[in-house]
Amino acid sequence: MSYTAPVNDMLFVMKELAGLDDIAALPGYEDANADTAQAVLDESAKFCGEVLAPLNVEGDRNPSTWRDGKVTTTPGFSDAFRHFTAGGWQSLQHPPEYEGQGLPKLIATPCLEMLNASNLSFALCPMLTDGAIEALLTAGSEEQKQAYVPKLLSGVWTGTMNLTEPQAGSDLALVRTRAEPQADGSYKLFGTKIFITWGEHDMADNIVHLVLARTPDAPAGVKGISLFIVPKFVGGARNDVHCVSIEHKLGIKASPTAVLQFGDHGGATGYLIGEENRGLEYMFIMMNAARFAVGVQGIAISDRAYQKAVAYAKERVQSRPVDGSSKEPVAIIEHPDVRRMLSTMRALTEASRALAYVAAAHCDLARRHPDAATRAGHQAVYEYLVPIVKGWSTELSLDVTSLGVQVHGGMGFIEETGAAQYYRDARILPIYEGTTAIQANDLVGRKTLRDNGVVAQQLLAQIAQTVDALVAQRGGAFESMRQQLSHAHHALQASVNFVVWNAKNDPNAVFAGSVPYLKLAGIVLGGWQMARAMLAAARKRDEDPSFYDAKIATAQFYAEHVLPQAAALETSIVSARGGEGVLGLSADQF
Amino acid sequence: MSYTAPVNDMLFVMKELAGLDDIAALPGYEDANADTAQAVLDESAKFCGEVLAPLNVEGDRNPSTWRDGKVTTTPGFSDAFRHFTAGGWQSLQHPPEYEGQGLPKLIATPCLEMLNASNLSFALCPMLTDGAIEALLTAGSEEQKQAYVPKLLSGVWTGTMNLTEPQAGSDLALVRTRAEPQADGSYKLFGTKIFITWGEHDMADNIVHLVLARTPDAPAGVKGISLFIVPKFVGGARNDVHCVSIEHKLGIKASPTAVLQFGDHGGATGYLIGEENRGLEYMFIMMNAARFAVGVQGIAISDRAYQKAVAYAKERVQSRPVDGSSKEPVAIIEHPDVRRMLSTMRALTEASRALAYVAAAHCDLARRHPDAATRAGHQAVYEYLVPIVKGWSTELSLDVTSLGVQVHGGMGFIEETGAAQYYRDARILPIYEGTTAIQANDLVGRKTLRDNGVVAQQLLAQIAQTVDALVAQRGGAFESMRQQLSHAHHALQASVNFVVWNAKNDPNAVFAGSVPYLKLAGIVLGGWQMARAMLAAARKRDEDPSFYDAKIATAQFYAEHVLPQAAALETSIVSARGGEGVLGLSADQF
Incomplete structure (x- = not known):
């Protein structure tokens, strides 16, 4: 197998460092004990290793393609997505009220790591759907939750987050997309959004775009931004949101990065989430989850690169040992500097994994602990850790995937070897969802x-x-x-x-x-x-x-x-x- | 212009740190004064900026292609190569006895930097030719020198270095290619060489392969390797060396990396250079020059990435300043962390440039100083510095080109922006000509x-x-x-x-x-x-x-x-x- 989930290390961290027993003692998480964790992780490891990992290289060689507004994904991705959602993997940490499984983040996080390690491009689709679900649960009306969340959990629909515009990247104060109120309470949206991950594809019946836009009388800057639901199809009819192109990227090529045009044919129908002008606030709540998830992507791609480098270093025979212990060339893992590189990759991956899982446990305690002050304390620690998990783990992944190429020597530079893909894929991680x-x-x-x-x-x-x-x-x-x-x-x-x-x-x-x-x-x-x-x-x-x-x-x-x-x-x-x-x-x- | 050679900084380093005046005082370098240096650098800057730099992105988008044993290079490369050799740039530091210009390495080095900064893929062809020339001058017979060097200097022919085999990368003791002596004093070569830079192309009339191989009774290991000249054409007839494929690489895509098959149709005609079994020794002499040149490649790509990042940071407007000095968004170069990234890129590039040029001056002093003990002293310092210039400057280039992507934010990940090409191109530098x-x-x-x-x-x-x-x-x-x-x-x-x-x-x-x-x-x-x-x-x-x-x-x-x-x-x-x-x-x- 090209990827074997490190279930032992994951369980060790969950139990010994992140306090799985304490999490399983929280109200609502009674089933989340060590046996459940082991069973979920084993099942996830099997699915990710067998189904998603082999598609990873295919996604790089046959990326998603755009033609006449339609995006065709890499062969095999649609089937895999059906298996993924049928297996219940989308609903892992979402609430049972909307047909989720209600598992703690501490158990969902290793599954997220496996998903991303096996196929970073694929994993982005459910990750963005998670973000949309989170936003709806945070700020949506009960009607909106009922209408969208179960469909997103079951994988019939997927979700996206539409923030960036050509002039508004890190600086969302510059968002210009307009939302004009209609007589029926809906809105018509007009504008251009770029860098929309999985913004158009052929894996689901509908795509639920969550879009930042300004109503006509909104104040300037970040305090005048509202959040809207803009589905690709409304009541079966095609909405006026169209994918005019997808980007040609350094990595994660199977993940279509769309330019979306809203309202070129009369206006895209949208529905306000929560209150007007509070869009950025809702986005920030959701963004802690998304940023944490991107941090986990860094850990995931690091582990994948590490596993590949170890396999090569054990197999490739080259040069005698420096200590003169053999007259014959040995596997390069015997050479001190190769050992140093692999140890660096391993140590950084294990440390960043441990920190992320510990952060996940703080999040669970912040959600479910019976004492309000304790909840607030854990929330504060979780929020302190999120930018570190995101920033540090993703910056590390650049070093780790680069060492992965280096261990392979000249073969690392040849695309067919596969080490270079991790190096290319990882490069987006310290950029999206907020640069370092x-x-x-x-x-x-x-x-x-x-x-x-x-x-x-x-x-x-x-x-x-x-x-x-x-x-x-x-x-x-x-x-x-x-x-x-x-x-x-x-x-x-x-x-x-x-x-x-x-x-x-x-x-x-x-x-x-x-x-x-x-x-x-x-x-x-x-x-x-x-x-x-x-x-x-x-x-x-x-x-x-x-x-x-x-x-x-x-x-x-x-x-x-x-x-x-x-x-x-x-x-x-x-x-x-x-x-x-x-x-x-x-x-x-x- | 997409690349402007930093002539001022180059001249500052040459004069104030590397002692250009001392070099111009050496026998044979009397013309190499500050005025000559300025004139050569200005001319080189013009050619590299105007002719080679614009071809760089073209080489990435339309790489060299292989078909039926023939390699077609990127459109524009052949013309540029003719201009390059017609301008005398191949002959800069080679001896006047063989129609070279005999300039010191201290003046050739900034030109080498410009060449590589403007077009790394292109620059590899003359760099490998330099290596072949160096090997011939070191160990070739007078007849061989006369036969090959002027043609290599004029660009009618180009050169390659054939070391690596599938089982012999860093470990040349494992080389298997055979050379069988013939009655006429020539040899027939049989074997496979991989990773041969510019090993086949359409820019010159002939390609002079320098090949490591074993004669029948050679001892095992590195002490049984000899060096041979194997031209693509011998007396107008096609020799039995064929390019069976070129690699699909992460970067430097315009530079064809060939798999060469020797002797599949009866044996490739080759000529021994120097003495049998001393091939590795000759290679090592040449390799100091090649390794130094790869170090300069690291500096070059760093400077190119720096220039692009600075231009973007001055133009891209995003977010208000953190010190509250403006209510309006400012160019991102005003933000402290962007400044930190650009300063890091700049400081590392300038420091590695200074060290390389100082090393070049030691090389000139080692060649030309009238006192033998002084020559030996400078040679020892130069040899100490070469692995540092090679290893450190190329490792740095990974960090610098990565920061170049980061400064561009999301745009850095889009291939059309161009920052990603430097990141990909640089990745080979700490690997080839000896890993770090x-x-x-x-x-x-x-x-x-x-x-x-x-x-x-x-x-x-x-x-x-x-x-x-x-x-x-x-x-x-x-x-x-x-x-x-x-x-x-x-x-x-x-x-x-x-x-x-x-x-x-x-x-x-x-x-x-x-x-x-x-x-x-x-x-x-x-x-x-x-x-x-x-x-x-x-x-x-x-x-x-x-x-x-x-x-x-x-x-x-x-x-x-x-x-x-x-x-x-x-x-x-x-x-x-x-x-x-x-x-x-x-x-x-x-």
């Missing part, structure tokens, strides 16, 4: 400054406790982790202080370091999870020595090769004289 | 251990002098550089010591850190050049305040955002308990 800079601005502005760093300090205190717990363990691996996590903790502490203390008087200095701060937070929080994993491994080692020893060795590698970067990032953030270095050149000197 | 790991092994094994670190210590002593010189300068920029370069110097010192002291007793530990050591050396030596550039800028500031202030600001950015990584690399190399972390997992635990 947008995530970093969110982390600084909304997630760190708004509460004066309270959540960040709580996390730092927990990291300090883990550092203390490492002291009791013997051996070089634990000693390395204790030392490096302690240094890294100080680096993050200093950076959080810098952000909190300087944001008002010198915003340029703080935002010049916002992406380094996001990366630093990712490295340290990921390292913290690896440290917790080591401690769990020490406790449980005798149950499965090979698995737990590998976990400890991977954590040691992370401590010695990833955590030391924390101090360098701190220097860039804190010691760089208020962004003077970043802003030292005037625009015309570039 | 191979460069790092060379840096450790041949360049650091063989002389017990003497050259490395010489360079460290010079860096320490530069740190001292920074003390006399006032201002935060110089203070940052002094502090960070001093830390970085210590990190490199500790790493060199670690390598020298541990290579024999613990080779795995040393080679587990070989790529980090190469990157560390690149970061520190590049930072050293930026520090020297600051000092020169302080001296000359009044002549051109805008240029020199920008140089100082870029150097400050490098000090604060690149040099801090040195300490992290030192930890990975030195403190990582003898590679325990890298080698902690057994092969079957991956």
